[in-house]
Structures are given as structure tokens and as C-alpha cells.
Amino acid sequence: MINKCINPKTVEEALDILESNGKDVKLIAGGTDLVIDLRNNKIDKNILMNISKLKELRFITIDENEITIGSGTKFIEIIENQHIKEKIVGLWKACKSVGSPQIRNMGTIGGNICNGSMAADSVPPLLALDATALIIGKNKTRSVPLRELYLDKGKVDIADDEILYAIKFHRLREKESISFEKLGLRKALAIARISCSIYINLENNSIKDIKIATGALGKYPQRENHIEKRLVNKKVDEIILKDIAEEMSKHVSKRLKGRSSRSFKSIAIKGIFAEAYKSAIKGANDESHKSHNK
Amino acid sequence: MNHISLTINKKMYSIDVEEDVRLIDLLRDQLFLTGTKEGCGEGECGACTVIMDGRVVNSCLVMAFQAEGSNITTIEGMSDKDELHPIQKAFLDKGAVQCGFCTPGMVLSAKSLLDKNENPTREEIREGISGNLCRCTGYNKIVDAIELASKEIREEKKE
Ligand SMILES: Cc1cc2nc3c(=O)[nH]c(=O)nc-3n(C[C@H](O)[C@H](O)[C@H](O)COP(=O)(O)OP(=O)(O)OC[C@H]3O[C@@H](n4cnc5c(N)ncnc54)[C@H](O)[C@@H]3O)c2cc1C
Ligand code: FES
Ligand code: FES
Numbered sequence: 186m187i188n189k190c191i192n193p194k195t196v197e198e199a200l201d202i203l204e205s206n207g208k209d210v211k212l213i214a215g216g217t218d219l220v221i222d223l224r225n226n227k228i229d230k231n232i233l234m235n236i237s238k239l240k241e242l243r244f245i246t247i248d249e250n251e252i253t254i255g256s257g258t259k260f261i262e263i264i265e266n267q268h269i270k271e272k273i274v275g276l277w278k279a280c281k282s283v284g285s286p287q288i289r290n291m292g293t294i295g296g297n298i299c300n301g302s303m304a305a306d307s308v309p310p311l312l313a314l315d316a317t318a319l320i321i322g323k324n325k326t327r328s329v330p331l332r333e334l335y336l337d338k339g340k341v342d343i344a345d346d347e348i349l350y351a352i353k354f355h356r357l358r359e360k361e362s363i364s365f366e367k368l369g370l371r372k373a374l375a376i377a378r379i380s381c382s383i384y385i386n387l388e389n390n391s392i393k394d395i396k397i398a399t400g401a402l403g404k405y406p407q408r409e410n411h412i413e414k415r416l417v418n419k420k421v422d423e424i425i426l427k428d429i430a431e432e433m434s435k436h437v438s439k440r441l442k443g444r445s446s447r448s449f450k451s452i453a454i455k456g457i458f459a460e461a462y463k464s465a466i467k468g469a470n471d472e473s474h475k476s477h478n479k
Numbered sequence: 480m481n482h483i484s485l486t487i488n489k490k491m492y493s494i495d496v497e498e499d500v501r502l503i504d505l506l507r508d509q510l511f512l513t514g515t516k517e518g519c520g521e522g523e524c525g526a527c528t529v530i531m532d533g534r535v536v537n538s539c540l541v542m543a544f545q546a547e548g549s550n551i552t553t554i555e556g557m558s559d560k561d562e563l564h565p566i567q568k569a570f571l572d573k574g575a576v577q578c579g580f581c582t583p584g585m586v587l588s589a590k591s592l593l594d595k596n597e598n599p600t601r602e603e604i605r606e607g608i609s610g611n612l613c614r615c616t617g618y619n620k621i622v623d624a625i626e627l628a629s630k631e632i633r634e635e636k637k638e
Contacts, residue, residue, distance in 0.1 A: 186499075187498045187499055188498055189498065190481050190498050190542070190544040192544065192545075192547050213542065213545065215540075216540050216541055216542060216545065217522060217537075217540050220501065220539070220540045220541070220542060221521055221522070221540070223499070223542075224520070233498070233542065233544075235542070235544065235545045235547075237545060238545075238547070238548070261534065284522070284610070285522075285525065285609050285610025285611075286535055286588070286591075286606075286607065286609065286610045287522070287525060287528060287535050287536050287537045287588075287610040288522060288537070288610065290534040290535060290536055291536050291537070291540060291541070
């Protein structure tokens with residue numbers, strides 16, 4: 186039962202409160218996941234601390250090498266960012282695909298990551314970009330590769346006295362791109378909200394680097410290292426997409442053993458994966474991408 | 480209890496709210512602004528849509544204390560005294576209102592869209608109201624109404 190609500194004015198104030206009282210505090214950002222959990226009495230803490238008004242957590246900075254997005258940044262703010270729209274296409278598409286305008290106006294990228302849902306749409310592209318989570322507490326900061334942040338279903342490696350501050354990844358250069366494809370639209374279909382995001386780096390028409398991440402095919406979004414290994418250092422022309430998609434399907438089927446969604450998901454991923462692969466290759470070969478990006 | 484200050488339909492309020500009260504509960508039960516409707520209570524239907532700090536949100540997913548310092552427009556703030564807003568008029572003219580349960584949310588989504596994009600395409604209108612469900616009209620008449628409103632607002636501005 187919540188019996189106290191706090192609107193801290195600064196991140197510092199929020200961290201002070203977490204330091205002294207963290208185990209009793211639940212953070213609320215956009216509330217689009219949490220308010221429903223609160224109503225269903227799923228939250229066993231008694232203090233609610235609102236971080237959605239903290240301007241320090243709402244930013245997108247793009248410097249020479251890196252892009253950093255504050256955890257409190259709303260989906261709409263990411264969608265409206267021109268650089269992300271043009272260059273980080275997969276992340277843009279993922280954010281654009283979330284819920285409805287109302288949900289995108291409130292929901293934050295930090296809430297999406299920290300809620301730990303297997304179907305959190307912004308996470309596969311961030312995993313494929315090999316993003317790093319920046320976590321802060323009173324007098325401490327640490328960075329964790331996003332792929333190591335997930336501990337279990339709905340559970341992330343962020344302590345009671347910490348908050349996710351931002352998420353950071355490299356800018357994409359010539360011959361690099363990121364794609365995103367997803368199945369299933371409304372939240373009612375969350376179980377079928379399979380997604381796939383692929384980062385690719387081409388060199389002389391062969392795959393120098395590839396990172397593949399999927400959503401809703403396990404306890405949390407994850408990298409598909411098996412398939413990555415099959416593709417890296419291969420000539421694009423020699424890759425038989427159908428065979429790789431088939432392998433992906435088998436892999437997923439093995440992972441979902443014993444689940445009712447297994448047969449549907451292991452078939453559906455084939456098409457989603459193939460689409461994501463094709464658009465990643467296309468993106469990396471895109472001339473307009475090249476001319477804008479020195 | 481939490482004490483919060485906020486602006487609703489251009490009027491300042493300074494008010495106590497319980498910890499578990501959402502924005503929709505504050506509007507309907509404490510301030511009797513019952514034009515805002517609660518449908519699903521889970522962010523799916525958009526009946527509870529209000530404009531908060533310039534953007535549409537589902538008031539069933541906002542805790543009241545989070546609205547501290549915010550500027551909110553509800554359906555009651557749309558009309559100018561006795562004069563309906565052009566969007567409201569267009570909804571009536573085009574027969575876009577049947578049971579009316581979705582209408583307040585639809586009208587606010589339409590307003591938020593037209594505030595940013597004076598002359599949207601039908602596709603953009605559909606996207607703008609994609610977070611608002613309607614069980615009655617089949618949406619076409621709503622899209623017609625918003626198209627008409629956009630035209631009237633542009634013409635009004637020219638005059
Ligand atoms: C109708 C509907 C449709 C939806 N559709 C989609 C969809 O298509 N795709 C999708 O991915 N999601 C969807 N969602 C889920 C939700 O909107 C997203 O997960 C959103 O990003 C959550 O962000 P928030 O700011 O609202 O988080 P909140 O609800 O405020 O918080 C979620 C969790 O994260 C924690 N948290 C938040 N910020 C931080 C931080 N900075 N540090 C540490 N912990 C933090 C909170 O304590 C809480 O546990 C939908 C939800 C609804 C209601
Ligand atoms: S009542 Fe809020 S979205 Fe349905
Ligand atoms: S008019 Fe009845 S729900 Fe839209």
C-alpha cells in the first residue's frame with residue numbers, strides 16, 4: 186500500500202531519498218506500466234517517488250562518437266529527434282511502434298528498460314547496438330552492458346538505492362545500420378509481440394560485424410549469438426537467408442520448449458528475422474546514409 | 480494526503496489528493512469534471528484522454544500527485560463559454576457522435592493533432608486518433624469531422 190508520494194526537485198534529492206529509504210521506495214516515471222501494477226496491488230512498497238518531472242533525466246545528446254539518451258526521455262521525444270529518425274532507424278521504428286500516441290507521450294525509455302518485460306520494444310534495438318546502461322546512486326555510478334542488466338523475468342540489476350540514469354551507444358557510420366521489425370500491435374497481443382532488431386556493419390560486401398536481438402522470445406529481450414556467429418565474416422551474396430531463418434526457428438523452438446506459444450513463435454520469427462535482415466543490409470548500403478555521415 | 484497545485488482549463492487549483500488517486504479520479508470524483516470518461520482503466524481505449532502540458536495522455540495512467548505543476552485541458556475546457564469549439568461542431572455536423580462515450584477523448588486527440596498540424600491528411604488523422612477506440616461509428620465519420628474542423632479552423636484564421 187502506498188502511503189506517501191514524493192515529487193523530488195532534482196536527481197540529487199531523489200538519490201538522497203533512495204539512500205536513506207530505498208527499500209521502501211518505488212520509482213514512477215511515465216506510469217504506463219506501473220499504474221496498472223499499483224491498481225492490481227502488485228507493488229509491495231509504500232513510498233512512490235515521481236521521477237517524470239526531473240529534467241536532468243530527459244535529454245538526448247549526440248557527440249562525435251556517442252549517443253546518450255536520458256532514462257526519463259519519452260518515446261515521443263526520441264521519435265521527434267531527427268538524427269535518430271535518419272540514422273538509428275531501428276530504434277526509431279521501435280519507439281514509434283509502442284502503444285498509441287498517448288502511451289508514447291508518457292512512456293519513457295528508462296521505464297521500458299527497467300520494467301523488464303520480454304516484449305519491451307526499445308530493448309532489442311538497444312541490445313543490437315550493444316548499448317551500455319549508466320546507473321547512479323548517491324556518490325556512485327556504474328556502467329553495465331545492457332545485455333547483462335536482465336537478471337530474470339521482470340528483474341533488472343538495479344539496486345533499491347539506484348536509478349537508471351541513461352543509456353549510451355556508438356553513433357553509426359558509413360556501412361553500418363540498425364533495423365527493427367515487429368509482429369503484433371496492441372498490448373492485448375503482447376504475448377505475440379515478437380520483434381527482431383539487427384545491427385550490421387558491411388565491408389566489401391561481407392559482414393564485418395552483426396548483432397541480432399529479439400523480443401518476446403524468452404524471459405527478457407536477448408541477443409542471438411548463435412545466429413550472429415553463423416553470419417559474421419560471410420559474403421552477403423553467399424548467405425542463404427532461408428536457411429538461416431530456418432536455423433533461427435529451430436533455435437527459438439528449443440528455447441521455448443514446454444511453452445504453449447512455442448509452435449507459433451518459432452514459425453513467426455522466420456519472417457520477422459528475414460525482414461529485419463533485409464532492411465539492415467539495405468540500410469548499410471544506403472547511399473544517402475553515407476553522404477550524410479562522415 | 481498530498482498537496483498539489485495545477486492548472487485545469489486555465490483555472491488554478493490547489494488541492495489535497497490521496498496517495499492512490501489517479502488524475503482521472505481527481506478530475507471526476509473531486510472536481511466533478513465528469514466529461515472525462517473511464518473505459519478500460521488500462522491505457523487501451525483513450526476514453527480518459529486529456530491534454531497535459533501540450534500532449535494527450537491517458538488520465539487513467541497518471542497518478543494525481545504527478546500532475547503537480549501541470550497544465551491540463553479537459554473536454555470542459557474546449558468550448559468558449561456557450562460557443563462550441565469548431566471540432567465539437569464538426570463532430571455534430573458529420574454525425575461522428577453516437578453513444579458519445581469516446582467523444583471527449585476523440586475531440587481532445589483531434590485538438591492536439593490540429594494544434595501541431597493544421598492540415599493533416601486522413602492518414603495522419605487516423606494515426607492521431609489511433610489511441611482512441613470507438614465501438615459505434617466505424618471511425619470514418621470521426622475522420623470526416625476532423626477533416627472538416629481542420630478546414631474551418633484554417634478558414635477562421637484567414638479571416
Ligand atoms: C495500452 C498500452 C500499450 C503499450 N504498448 C507497448 C508497446 O507496444 N511496446 C512496449 O514496449 N511497451 C508498451 N507498453 C508498456 C509501457 O508503455 C512501456 O514499457 C513504457 O516504456 C514504460 O515506461 P514508463 O515511463 O511509463 O514506466 P513506469 O510505468 O513509470 O515504470 C516502469 C518500471 O520501471 C521502473 N523505472 C522507471 N524509470 C526508472 C529509472 N530511471 N530507473 C530505475 N527504475 C525505473 C519503475 O519503478 C517501474 O518498475 C504499453 C502499455 C500500455 C498501457
Ligand atoms: S480508461 Fe484510460 S485508456 Fe481506457
Ligand atoms: S460513439 Fe460510441 S464509442 Fe464512439
